Amino acid sequence: MNDVARRASALTEVGRADEAIALLQRELVGSPEDIELLDALAVAQLGVSAADALITSQRLIALHPDGHRGQLLAALASYDLDDVKAATRHAEATVAAAPWLPLGHALYAESVSRSGRKRKRALEAAERAIELAPDETVGYNAAGAVELHNGRWRRAERLFRKALELDPTDHTATLNLAVAQEGRGNIGSAFADTSTLLHLDPRDGHARDVLDGVAYTTLVHVAWVVLVILWITAGVKGI
């Protein structure tokens, strides 16, 4: 990796993606077909603008059609843009170009399951990711996401717990464990997990989404309780 790409990657890793993008765009004026610079630019753009990341990764695919990086980055960007079909297509191409890469299988599993079909195929891809990286969370998170999509809360919960055994700080696993717990009706634990995440980062949008869902479920329970108490009151009063 050249020096500029390395410096930009370091900036992206420490959350200074805007600076990384500016640096890379300046450098790309002189060498617009530098694959390393384009790769680093797409990675930096993923956290800022998925649409820009998709454009950059498509340039990367055009320059290096046999490589897996462009397809992988395009799959991630398409997923973030909610373009499930494109994400599945790019994830499939990633798996074809780099069958040894667990991330490609995990992304394929998540994209396929998000389209709402082919649970078996999605689970097979997630299991392949687990086989390739049994000590990493990536496969377990993907398998858990597939199970969440299919409403299999217990299985999803078990998979996210396994991911958290491997990495107790895994944000995706913590969030989705709360989603699975809410699905199972265990709202206390779901509240506790999301509250902890929000205490750590009050701007965490995903944690807020989960908290909103748990709060809504709680209110639905309370509405039923109020309805029953009203019925009992009316019965006692002879209405």
Added chain:
Amino acid sequence: MPTIIWVIVRIARAFAATARLVFDIKLMRSLPWSYLRTLPLKDPWVGVLVVGIALGMLAIPLTILLPLDAANVSYQIGLWPVVAAIVTTWVRAWRQRRRLRGKEPKGRTEFV
């Protein structure tokens, strides 16, 4: 019969979940109340539920304390907003189920 069983199970679940939550003082204290208080204004589904619950809760003591005729009016004023709120939860669930069977996972596989 299946509907009656469903209603009984639903009510039992609601009471159990509410009781578990309300009696968990430590958890109740740790909740981000300042954020939760803003939800009814941000999300109309939550807003409808909160209004229904509030009217229903207000109607309970009034129905107990007022004379029969007035209690009947209070009961009706409490009952229908709660019923409407519960119906909106089915509408919301139906809309979501059209999109997916289970729940949408949050976040995606992290880029490594």
